[in-house]
Amino acid sequence: MKRHLGTVVQLALLGLAVSVPAVVTDSYYQHILNMIFLTAISVYGFNVITGIAGQFNIAHAGFIGIGAYVSALATTRLPLSFWTAMPLAILATAVFGVVIGYPSLRLRGVYFALTTLGFVEILSLVFENWVPVTGGAMGITRIPPPSPIHLPGGIALAFEEKTGFYYLCLVFLLAAIYVNRQLLRSRLGRAMLAVRENEDLAQSVGIPITRTKMTAFVLATLFLGLTGSLYAHYFRFISPVSFTAAESFRQVTMLIVGGKGTLLGPLVGAAIFTTIPEVLRSIEDYQWIAYGIVLMLCVVFLPTGIVGLLRDLRERLARNSPSEHR
Secondary structure, X not given: OHHHHHHHHHXXXXXXXXXXXXXXXXXXXXXXXXXXXXXXHHHHHHHHHHHHOOOOOOOHXXXXXXXXXXXXXXXXXXXXXXHHHHHHHHHHHHHHHHHHHHHHOOOOHHHHHHHHHHHHHHHHHHHHHOXXXXXXXHOEOOOOOOOOEEEOOOEEEOOOOHHHHHHHXXXXXXXXXXXXXXXXXXXXXXXXXXXXXXXXXXXXXXXXXXXXHHXXXXXXXXXXXXXXXXXXXXXXXXXXXXXXXXXXHHHHHHHHHHOOOOOOHHHHHHHHHHHHHHHOHHHHHHHHHHHHHHHHHHHHHOOOHHHHHHHHHHHHHHHOOHHHHO
């Protein structure tokens, strides 16, 4: 019965998501929704390496930048479409994930975090100073939107407008949620959770620590390369300012507040911290202070995040329900 009810709820939410553009016709609000979805895809990648595997990766924004620049260069310097450039961007990001992850994942805790922080700073310098390739501080302009998809019956799905891009992001967001869901239910996911809780204990029961962390790291970079490609072709302009350590810390806040290691936490966190800057635009200079306060309060009072708190409350109510006593 519960399974059927859950399926009905999921289908209802999917139907609601599909029908949103018909109700929300203002381009500003459509842009906010697109940014929530784009950011959430990235935070779901962050959830794999940090929320599930427990490795505090600060190079997050750098990998998004790799995906964005590869996709942008492939479509502006080469005669490739978005649908070809996007897989190339994902592949290139994964290759960098292997190159960076193999040596750095042998470190633990703060040492791993500092290594990834150094990597994102190096990438930021490369994006800004490799002018012949990246355009330097001026960035890359005139990035084309995804070419239309032609369906039978003469129907074409175009992505030049925000509505078309909404559906494109929705598809990839659902894919990110599905991958996280399957991972949490899989043997690999349980191994990652064991590594997160206690590496030494996990190793003592036969879990290959380095391989498990490496798998999580590379899987996370796939999400980041995808996000970077979508980002480049949505804004049609990229510059180094979008891929700094500050963006990584912003997504750390999203994951912790939403609920790390949970299925819906990344989406909740992305929705909150994509909306807050718009609400607080009048005090833009103090936004990072607000972020810091919210993060500290969540670490102290909501260690499992908003979704984790709701899950704990639901389990507590289920244990205290009259049916359980009977």
